[in-house]
Amino acid sequence: xxxxAGTMPVSWRRSRAARLINIGRGGxxxxxxxxxxxxxxxxxxxxxxxxxxYESVSHDGGLxxxxxxxxxxxxxxxPAALLRLNDGSxxxxxxxxxxxxxxxxxAISEDECAxxxxxxxxxxxxxxxxxxxxxxxxxxxTLAQAADGTxxxxxxQRAGGHNTVQY
Numbered sequence: 001x002x003x004x005a006g007t008m009p010v011s012w013r014r015s016r017a018a019r020l021i022n023i024g025r026g027g028x029x030x031x032x033x034x035x036x037x038x039x040x041x042x043x044x045x046x047x048x049x050x051x052x053x054y055e056s057v058s059h060d061g062g063l064x065x066x067x068x069x070x071x072x073x074x075x076x077x078x079p080a081a082l083l084r085l086n087d088g089s090x091x092x093x094x095x096x097x098x099x100x101x102x103x104x105x106x107a108i109s110e111d112e113c114a115x116x117x118x119x120x121x122x123x124x125x126x127x128x129x130x131x132x133x134x135x136x137x138x139x140x141x142t143l144a145q146a147a148d149g150t151x152x153x154x155x156x157q158r159a160g161g162h163n164t165v166q167y
Contacts, residue, residue: 137158
């Protein structure tokens with residue numbers, strides 16, 4: 001279900017959650033990342049509790065959604081971030097693993113989210129001498145682009161039981 005903003009002053013209405021709840025094997029979708037496509041449609045990447053996120057498109061501003069489909073990209077139990085860049089391409093950040101919440105990567109789509117460039121690692125944990133990792137998770141990315149074109153990425157990271165924001 002999504003809350004959809006109307007015109008100013010802002011009013012809200014609920015969308016229908018049809019076909020976005022159960023994806024089989026006890027799986028559900030939540031924590032969407034959304035971007036408006038050039039057509040006006042909304043493209044969504046949805047967190048799941050499985051090895052891949054699911055994706056869908058809304059043709060009516062988020063009121064209804066096409067049936068969700070597994071993404072071609074990995075992403076275990078973690079949300080993604082999407083951002084329309086100034087040049088018209090779409091930037092995506094997510095955890096590129098089917099079993100862990102790392103490595104955090106980014107990729108660009110130049111064809112309205114149909115395909116993605118090869119993922120580029122932002123951060124991946126280092127192995128310590130004792131075999132432990134320098135951090136356990138790097139997730140919940142958020143993206144922005146400054147007026148000068150600089151891309152900003154921040155994420156939540158957990159290391160040794162301590163939570164931090166990285167950028």
